[in-house]
Amino acid sequence: MAELTAAASVPPGRAQPQAQGSALPRLDVATVRKDFPILERRVNGHRLVYLDSASSSQKPRAVLDAMEHYYETTHANVHRGVYTIAEEATALFEEARAKVARFIGAPDVSEVVFAKNVTEAINLVAQTWGRRHLGQGDAVLLTHMEHHANIVPWHMLSAERGFEVRWLPITDDGHLILDDLDRLLEGVKLVSLTAISNVLGTANPVRRVADAAHAAGALVLADAAQHVPHVRTRVADMACDFLGFTGHKMLGPTGIGCLWARRSLLEEMPPFLGGGEMIRDVRLDGFEPTEVPWKFEAGTPPIAEAVGLGAAVDYLEALGMDAVRAHEIELTGYAMRVLRERHGDAIQIHGPADPRDRGGVISFCYKDIHPHDLSQVLDQHGVCVRASHHCAKPLMRRLGVAATARASVYVYNDESDIDVLAEALAEADALLG
């Protein structure tokens, strides 16, 4: 019930218990929507129906204000000046780190490394831990549903270090096939998998994979880009060793994300980028890196972005992550039901059938209308969906499609957004079906 307590500290109506029958907290979407200035905008004569949060979420006024306030009152470089505003800026920057650490249940705040995004977080692990530990005869196990950000860094390093990149297959309805996991883990030093697929929505059993991986002597990296923004995240429960996520998908600004890793791992890993901030000493003949997490944060970091991310964490905690998750399951279930009822066999929705097994992501094909054309027609109704291969070309090939359209929901979406989508699809059908 911690969420309800947290909710009590925010303006009334933000989050409240369901009227009866269930103790689950519930989002008041109408109130939430008022916090997002962009939702007042009209596009092509229609209200904005934003269904692309899996790509990047919108920002509440609290985040925008926090960043503006920081620039107007406090900005200075961090970890350098001894004057007042520099100390305040440093305090705000480190406070943001502490908020993020709490948000994901990190045992130690120094385990949170700020990175640009998940892509950079995974590249960091590949280029530091991976370069030191992976070589010929070793393997990295990925899954068929990974984002390119969790494929290409391993291909790049494998070309150089000669280890094998191995693949965990999936079923037609988008679940990992784990029957053969123990055999596939032979020789594997790292399993790197998405916690929630950005295409299929599948919520993967990270804990189960991690337990098997650890038993086989491998470490586990969870790509949590679609998990941290949507599902209460506790690194200890996931039992992963590395976890990456990004701010702009969780109501925060672009340009800031995080790598979490166990402190012992971070300490043992060599630095990533070299430069200022990450050193203890620099001599003519070498350097000493500083301690974690700053060892991995060369150069002036995105300070205002960290402040904005901290404000986004505050906002999500005030809503209550259990309420966020419950809302998404409900709305995803509604969308799957309405789209199927309205469009029948014309629409093919990829991924697990049960909304409890998935995040708020619905990838679909509509007859043989190309997703680009679908998205173009939807845009005329103010509806934003992603139309592409979603940076997951191996998965597209596995599904036997070149691309899909993808609608994804977040805290500011409600049933009316789904209804507009369903209607607009009918127009696309009339024009191109």
Add this chain to the structure above:
Amino acid sequence: MPGLEDLYREIILDHYRNPRNRGELPSPPARRVEGFNPLCGDEIVVYLLIEAGKVTDLRIAGQGCSISQSSASMMSSAVKGKTVEEAHALIRAFKSMMSIHEARLDQTAAEEAAGAEPEVKLGDLEALQGVVKFPVRIKCATLSWNTLAQALDGSA
């Protein structure tokens, strides 16, 4: 604000639903070139047969959105039977129509293109000029043309 009718003209939809010159040619003698649009994953394959300096046959394979498919279909009709030089001129005229800056939309894109290649008649292809009002779709429309240009260069 441009509307869908600017993009999905009847003739475009006709070529999308009934693509001309669809298929493959034995290669060799035909030259086979693949084109990719990394944005959306569209792939197009152009088979080009050149005999005595003329495009005697060509076929289009692959898959993509209505704009890339109809553009490829119209291109195939326009280029078949042309000399290599005429095909190059057509490519220049079409790409010129597709690169018109938005600020100059008061003048029709097709007129501009005709200015660039005065001898070239774009004909049905002028239906695609609405695409320039939707900048992300320009790459869809030019995919097959860039692929054709590669094929022509390779067999010259």
